[in-house]
Amino acid sequence: MAQINPSILSADFSRLAEEAKAVDGADWLHVDVMDNHFVPNLTLGVPVVEALGKATSTPLDCHLMIEQPDRWAPQYVEAGAGSVTFHAEAAAAPVRLAREIRAKGARASMALKPATPVEPYEDLLPELDMLLIMTVEPGFGGQAFLDIMLPKIRRARQLIARHGLELWLQVDGGVSADTVERCADAGADVFVAGSAVYGADDPAAAVRMLRHQADEATARASWSCGH
Numbered sequence: 001m002a003q004i005n006p007s008i009l010s011a012d013f014s015r016l017a018e019e020a021k022a023v024d025g026a027d028w029l030h031v032d033v034m035d036n037h038f039v040p041n042l043t044l045g046v047p048v049v050e051a052l053g054k055a056t057s058t059p060l061d062c063h064l065m066i067e068q069p070d071r072w073a074p075q076y077v078e079a080g081a082g083s084v085t086f087h088a089e090a091a092a093a094p095v096r097l098a099r100e101i102r103a104k105g106a107r108a109s110m111a112l113k114p115a116t117p118v119e120p121y122e123d124l125l126p127e128l129d130m131l132l133i134m135t136v137e138p139g140f141g142g143q144a145f146l147d148i149m150l151p152k153i154r155r156a157r158q159l160i161a162r163h164g165l166e167l168w169l170q171v172d173g174g175v176s177a178d179t180v181e182r183c184a185d186a187g188a189d190v191f192v193a194g195s196a197v198y199g200a201d202d203p204a205a206a207v208r209m210l211r212h213q214a215d216e217a218t219a220r221a222s223w224s225c226g227h
């Protein structure tokens, strides 16, 4: 079944605990950590992740859009993140970092900005639990989905299949009722949605609707036949 991870970046930051509970039933809560260096925006850090973990039973999927993830990622695991994503463009030693995240008990994930190809990372995929393909330039919610990322999602799904991996394939940026089916058709199985969820009158219902759309598209997709 498709996983829908609402992005807290689109929530009301003055009511984070309530906003986290508003999406009960989501698979993970996506937490965007930005440092104003790797991306031109600043959001939240370890203490807020720790507080969020106490406010919700939904597991936390922390997306680190920061420099020096090798130094910081382990602290997010200790703060309670169930999944930690670092950027390939920022990590000094991605294999060592993925192993450290896993050894500390979280799922290890690596993200690729739109201009970063997936092929150079083929040999690293077995070290990961999830690969995140950005479908906008990281930094801000509410941007338009980049259609030109669909071939990259397809190529990533083919690599995962070729190696027989159980790797989750996440997409993030501009995912909505208009785009989720194209992402699922291309091979994504984990969908981050910020404005499409928190901009809806009923965020929990928006999660259910996106999951339904993604599941239907996946069932029709050639990559999922036989799964």
Ligand SMILES: O=C(CO)[C@@H](O)[C@H](O)COP(=O)(O)O
Residues within 6 Å of the ligand: 007, 009, 010, 030, 032, 063, 136, 137, 138, 139, 140, 141, 142, 143, 172, 173, 174, 175, 192, 193, 194, 195, 196
């Ligand atoms: O990582 C990011 C942005 O850098 C995302 O998680 C956005 O927060 C998603 O928001 P929408 O594009 O779905 O509004």
